[in-house]
Amino acid sequence: MLPRAVAFATRRRLQKRAGMRVPATLHPWDSYGYHAIAYYPDPQKYPAEPLPVVVGRVLDACAAGIDPAGRCLVCGDEDRRPLRACRNCGVLPGGRGSPL
Numbered sequence: 001m002l003p004r005a006v007a008f009a010t011r012r013r014l015q016k017r018a019g020m021r022v023p024a025t026l027h028p029w030d031s032y033g034y035h036a037i038a039y040y041p042d043p044q045k046y047p048a049e050p051l052p053v054v055v056g057r058v059l060d061a062c063a064a065g066i067d068p069a070g071r072c073l074v075c076g077d078e079d080r081r082p083l084r085a086c087r088n089c090g091v092l093p094g095g096r097g098s099p100l
């Protein structure tokens with residue numbers, strides 16, 4: 001299990017024991033607003049790395065506060081077009097309709 005997931009699960013158990021049924025903080029994926037973290041609309045163009053590596057890169061970039069407006073969170077391509085999949089790896093972080 002990922003260290004972030006373990007830490008979140010531990011916090012949630014403690015919160016539930018204290019009677020807090022709604023999380024005080026969101027799960028990291030929800031806090032970034034992504035539900036299609038590594039969506040790639042073109043099945044012919046996709047990242048070369050395995051999906052866990054790609055998703056990890058997106059999460060790490062978001063946690064570090066990297067602005068995805070002009071840079072791909074997966075491959076680092078500097079010429080990323082907003083609201084479109086990356087020309088290099090094909091990933092559209094956040095999926096269709098994403099503000100990124």
